[in-house]
Amino acid sequence: MNWFFNMLRSSIGKKLLMALTGLGFCLFLLIHLIGNLTLYGGKGLFLSYVEHLHALGPLIRIAELGLLAFAAIHVSSGLILFWQNLQARPVRYQVSKNAGGRTIGSATMPYTGVLILIFVVIHLLNFHFIDHSRQTVFQAIDATFSMLPYVIFYTFAVIIVAIHISHGFWSLFQTFGANHPKYMPAIKGMGVIFSLLAAAGFGFIPVYVSFIM
Amino acid sequence: MKLDAKIPAGPLAEKWDQHRFNLKLVNPANKKKFEIIVVGTGLAGASAAATLAELGYHVKNFCIQDSPRRAHSIAAQGGINAAKNYANDGDSVWRLFYDTVKGGDFRAREANVYRLAQLSCNIIDHCVAQGIPFARDYGGFLDNRSFGGAQVSRTFYAKGQTGQQLLLGAYSALMRQVSIGMVKLFPRREMMDLVLVDGKARGLVVRNLITGEIETYDAHAVVLATGGYGNVFNLSTNAMSSNVTAAFRAYKKGAYFANPCFTQIHPTCIPVHGTFQSKLTLMSESLRNDGRVWVPKKPGDKRLPRDIPESERDYFLENKYPSFGNLVPRDVASRNAKEQCDKGKGVGETGLAVYLDFSDAIKRDGENVIAGKYGNLFEMYEKITGDNPYKNPMMIFPAVHYTMGGLWVDYNLMSTIPGLFVLGEANFSDHGANRLGASALMQGLADGYFVIPYTIGGYLAQTSFSKVNVSDSKEFKQGIDDVQKRINKLLSVNGNRTVSEFHRELGLILWDHCGMSRNEEGLSKALSMIRDLRHEFWENVYVPGTGNDLNQSLENAGRVADFLEFGELMINDALARKESCGGHFNTAFQTEENEAKRDDENFCHVAAWEYTGDDQKPDFHKESLSFENVELTQRSYK
Amino acid sequence: MISKTINLTLKVWRQNRGEKKGRLETYHAKDISVDMSFLEMIDVVNEDLTKNRKEPIAFDHDCREGICGMCGAVVNGRTHGHEKETTLCQLHMRHFSDGDTIVIEPWRSRAFPLIKDLIVDRSALDKIIQAGGYISVNAGGAPDANALPIAGEVAETAFIAAACIGCGACVAACPNASAMLFVSAKVSHLALLPQGRPEAAKRVQAMVRQMDECGFGNCSNETECEVECPKGISIVEIARLNREFLKAEFS
Numbered sequence A: 001m002n003w004f005f006n007m008l009r010s011s012i013g014k015k016l017l018m019a020l021t022g023l024g025f026c027l028f029l030l031i032h033l034i035g036n037l038t039l040y041g042g043k044g045l046f047l048s049y050v051e052h053l054h055a056l057g058p059l060i061r062i063a064e065l066g067l068l069a070f071a072a073i074h075v076s077s078g079l080i081l082f083w084q085n086l087q088a089r090p091v092r093y094q095v096s097k098n099a100g101g102r103t104i105g106s107a108t109m110p111y112t113g114v115l116i117l118i119f120v121v122i123h124l125l126n127f128h129f130i131d132h133s134r135q136t137v138f139q140a141i142d143a144t145f146s147m148l149p150y151v152i153f154y155t156f157a158v159i160i161v162a163i164h165i166s167h168g169f170w171s172l173f174q175t176f177g178a179n180h181p182k183y184m185p186a187i188k189g190m191g192v193i194f195s196l197l198a199a200a201g202f203g204f205i206p207v208y209v210s211f212i213m
Numbered sequence B: 001m002k003l004d005a006k007i008p009a010g011p012l013a014e015k016w017d018q019h020r021f022n023l024k025l026v027n028p029a030n031k032k033k034f035e036i037i038v039v040g041t042g043l044a045g046a047s048a049a050a051t052l053a054e055l056g057y058h059v060k061n062f063c064i065q066d067s068p069r070r071a072h073s074i075a076a077q078g079g080i081n082a083a084k085n086y087a088n089d090g091d092s093v094w095r096l097f098y099d100t101v102k103g104g105d106f107r108a109r110e111a112n113v114y115r116l117a118q119l120s121c122n123i124i125d126h127c128v129a130q131g132i133p134f135a136r137d138y139g140g141f142l143d144n145r146s147f148g149g150a151q152v153s154r155t156f157y158a159k160g161q162t163g164q165q166l167l168l169g170a171y172s173a174l175m176r177q178v179s180i181g182m183v184k185l186f187p188r189r190e191m192m193d194l195v196l197v198d199g200k201a202r203g204l205v206v207r208n209l210i211t212g213e214i215e216t217y218d219a220h221a222v223v224l225a226t227g228g229y230g231n232v233f234n235l236s237t238n239a240m241s242s243n244v245t246a247a248f249r250a251y252k253k254g255a256y257f258a259n260p261c262f263t264q265i266h267p268t269c270i271p272v273h274g275t276f277q278s279k280l281t282l283m284s285e286s287l288r289n290d291g292r293v294w295v296p297k298k299p300g301d302k303r304l305p306r307d308i309p310e311s312e313r314d315y316f317l318e319n320k321y322p323s324f325g326n327l328v329p330r331d332v333a334s335r336n337a338k339e340q341c342d343k344g345k346g347v348g349e350t351g352l353a354v355y356l357d358f359s360d361a362i363k364r365d366g367e368n369v370i371a372g373k374y375g376n377l378f379e380m381y382e383k384i385t386g387d388n389p390y391k392n393p394m395m396i397f398p399a400v401h402y403t404m405g406g407l408w409v410d411y412n413l414m415s416t417i418p419g420l421f422v423l424g425e426a427n428f429s430d431h432g433a434n435r436l437g438a439s440a441l442m443q444g445l446a447d448g449y450f451v452i453p454y455t456i457g458g459y460l461a462q463t464s465f466s467k468v469n470v471s472d473s474k475e476f477k478q479g480i481d482d483v484q485k486r487i488n489k490l491l492s493v494n495g496n497r498t499v500s501e502f503h504r505e506l507g508l509i510l511w512d513h514c515g516m517s518r519n520e521e522g523l524s525k526a527l528s529m530i531r532d533l534r535h536e537f538w539e540n541v542y543v544p545g546t547g548n549d550l551n552q553s554l555e556n557a558g559r560v561a562d563f564l565e566f567g568e569l570m571i572n573d574a575l576a577r578k579e580s581c582g583g584h585f586n587t588a589f590q591t592e593e594n595e596a597k598r599d600d601e602n603f604c605h606v607a608a609w610e611y612t613g614d615d616q617k618p619d620f621h622k623e624s625l626s627f628e629n630v631e632l633t634q635r636s637y638k
Numbered sequence C: 001m002i003s004k005t006i007n008l009t010l011k012v013w014r015q016n017r018g019e020k021k022g023r024l025e026t027y028h029a030k031d032i033s034v035d036m037s038f039l040e041m042i043d044v045v046n047e048d049l050t051k052n053r054k055e056p057i058a059f060d061h062d063c064r065e066g067i068c069g070m071c072g073a074v075v076n077g078r079t080h081g082h083e084k085e086t087t088l089c090q091l092h093m094r095h096f097s098d099g100d101t102i103v104i105e106p107w108r109s110r111a112f113p114l115i116k117d118l119i120v121d122r123s124a125l126d127k128i129i130q131a132g133g134y135i136s137v138n139a140g141g142a143p144d145a146n147a148l149p150i151a152g153e154v155a156e157t158a159f160i161a162a163a164c165i166g167c168g169a170c171v172a173a174c175p176n177a178s179a180m181l182f183v184s185a186k187v188s189h190l191a192l193l194p195q196g197r198p199e200a201a202k203r204v205q206a207m208v209r210q211m212d213e214c215g216f217g218n219c220s221n222e223t224e225c226e227v228e229c230p231k232g233i234s235i236v237e238i239a240r241l242n243r244e245f246l247k248a249e250f251s
Helices: A002-009 A011-041 A043-055 A058-087 A109-127 A137-145 A148-176 A184-212 B012-022 B043-055 B093-103 B110-129 B162-179 B245-252 B285-289 B316-320 B330-342 B359-365 B367-385 B440-460 B474-492 B499-513 B520-540 B552-576 C038-051 C123-130 C152-162 C169-173 C180-192 C194-213 C224-228 C236-249
Strands: B035-039 B058-062 B153-156 B183-186 B189-197 B200-208 B214-218 B221-224 B263-269 B292-296 B354-357 B394-403 B420-422 B605-610 B619-624 C005-014 C023-033 C101-105 C114-116
Touching (some): A002 A011, A011 A148, A011 A184, A011 C194, A058 A109, A109 A137, A109 A148, A137 A184, A148 A184, A148 C236, B012 B110, B035 B043, B035 B200, B043 B058, B043 B162, B043 B183, B043 B221, B110 B440, B162 B440, B162 C123, B162 C152, B189 B214, B189 B474, B189 B552, B200 B221, B214 B474, B221 B245, B245 B420, B245 B552, B263 B285, B263 B330, B285 B367, B292 B316, B292 B330, B316 B330, B330 B354, B359 B367, B420 B440, B474 B552, B499 B520, B499 B552, B520 B552, B552 B605, C123 C180, C123 C194, C152 C180, C169 C180, C169 C224, C180 C194, C180 C224, C180 C236, C194 C236
Parallel strands (some): B035 B058, C005 C101
Antiparallel strands (some): B189 B200, B200 B214, B263 B394, B354 B394, B605 B619, C005 C023
């Protein structure tokens, strides 16, 4: 196993960790999004989804622990990379310009990452770590989204997530070594579509819940 | 001292094999007891250092740049010749040998050139094994193209970056030896002097270009692979740091300098734009396959090229050489362009350019075809000049490109100083009075990969293992002293003119009088002009900064000081050679067709010059050339 | 047809050897012909400084035709200036306007310690090549060059990667000062060719380890390197490097 940890310690190894866990989050987000789409089908459909989900019992626990581990890895390697990259250029440029390769997504990865972390904690406090015997998840959603500041915060966070994905998605393919002139445009396109879908799918939930339902 | 080229006896084709057998060998266990200094990391230097280390010698390798990969071999565009006959078009070792000897206007040694042709095949094999991405056809086999001076396709190439790829191959071999500790690398070091102990080359005095420290290194033999001296002209296609200092220091220590007046001027370069031009850029001469060279018929015609009607254009190469037309050899094309400009018919701002016009070719083949052939060259031209060659004719002018002259070496590549070997462009050996395209890379690598590894063994086998005690050696102390004095002197002149001003002036003198065409009057005039300039230099140069720091002005000052002495040697050589041949065109010696007219009776020799003291005329030594296998003919391109 | 000249204000990073901190100093470049290259413009400024008994700006340069990789500086925040696929020596002054202010800084990376003014020490790149950027073949032992056919496209792809000039612009341009593009170019060149396969796994591992040891940053796929590379080397090579590395580690 020594070789494995040695590999992970290398720069590419750390990127591999970021990419693997990032891919995990993308998959999670996709499932989460599909699940949440039931909201658009009305309270009944949504609550039956929640019920089915909770019925999975230990599987859900395992998935949660998995996500927690992924988060720990993603955040800690991200922080190490960020710190190392800062140190790699002790004297900064007086004039620094974007040559055209950087995007908002790529340039802000560490910062959007931290914001997402904060958001996730609040998000979990709002909807996960609540007393499920006193209220349904739907009631929690309804109550939370009736507060305008939270809606603004939530919408902002969803946009941040989309920005993070806009770089993260194609980037993880690049890290796995999957970059070929034939396929890369499609991968990049999928990344954009995925981030837009996530932004739209999650972003309209508060609007839908507060105004339309 | 009588020059002995040590050419092995026997039939031409067997000389090298026979010689390798006769050379003494160094026992593998003993190789590690020898240290060899290699100066330079171009094709010759890097290949020699790597190969010697592969054999088990300990190598110290020096270069002037920050990394061995920067050496100017990297800029060679066209390709490398090899007598592989893959094209099945009648090539052979013998034909490559013959073309090279003829192209050199019969002023090179038969035995050396034949060996070069033989080794050309091994070079390609080795380079492919190193992973050099030569151009290939669809079937995966190596592609060849044809090049000037040959009627067969024998040039291997990697786009227009063959020199780069070959150098990176040699560099990677060198890096491999560095990683296993067989080569110790000394970048950013400039050789300031050669140290002789008991008459043998045993070490160097170098300047650490970062700290300014003067350092000494010892070895059992010294290999110089320090390139050519084209920058004596100030403007050339050479890199900025290319210089004659290493070779010239060796000359002053007793190595003879051979044929310094043989310089090659390349016809298709981008013209000079102004006083502060720092270097000239060459474009592949393949451009002349489709471009037509012309000037206005009327001197001083300042109209735009498109406004000059066909009837008022002078396609001077086509008119003068109906059968070869625009494809005459380099020297002929260059000389004629200069002749037109001297008549006032030159074009462009400076009047020092001729048109190379592709409009007929574009009309005939379409822009796409021309772009397919020359796209990258057109781009390069547009990048530098800001002018679109698809719309307006290119402007070209000849530029100094390669120097055939160099330190005299025998068949073993050893100079007249025992233990001092000279490889690549720095020696004089294989190209005679004119080098053919795609032959420089071949020679550098042949010398480094396949000649020196054998011949240096023959020398070392007959020397002792004993090391020089550097700290006690009076020769090394003297070396440091001399170098330090010279540096102090340069810094203390404290005059009013910059080093570049002197360099520019020297360049102009040589370009005007010892360039494409020469005559006795001009050469004599230049001789006194250079002397005056040199005296002024030592009285009026200003070198800022100090000696114990990174000081690029000081580096340049040292190089220009040597050029100022070396220029005189060139002119002396040109004056002594009372004939025209290859790159040396003396207007007094030409055929009725204005071609170079050799005098094989009196000048079929190598002129080797021995240093006799500052401000003294060097001694002339002659190595007669005998041609037993080829017939001496007059070149004609009519 | 006298060529145009322009006047410029330069702010150039000056830092003596051993000095902890440098500073931008202001110079005026007058009557600069637009046909000059950027380095020739600095030559003119240096001539001027010399005549005024001041020490000229130290900068690395050699071939001045865009192939040796010796020159390079960050010009107004862009490595080798703002022109695409251009080294500093091939950047011409016609791409600037009269009255421009130009800020010139050295490559910045922990792995490239500054030596003086605009000159940095790039020996880390040599060290990476020493770690494995070669095919282990001694002179003399090679089979016939045509013994091993290599498809034209493969040779072409290898050539594209092999075109790297080792200037270090990718490191200078990378927001993380990573050397991945440089390393990937050599790894790709040799991994693509059959001659390079026997050592491919060992090579990529050794080169990546050496790169990490030299103190470069980590690649985060910002792609600034491929935009600034004077030879147009693409991050496709980095993907290939990643692939080669993972393949080597997991087998």
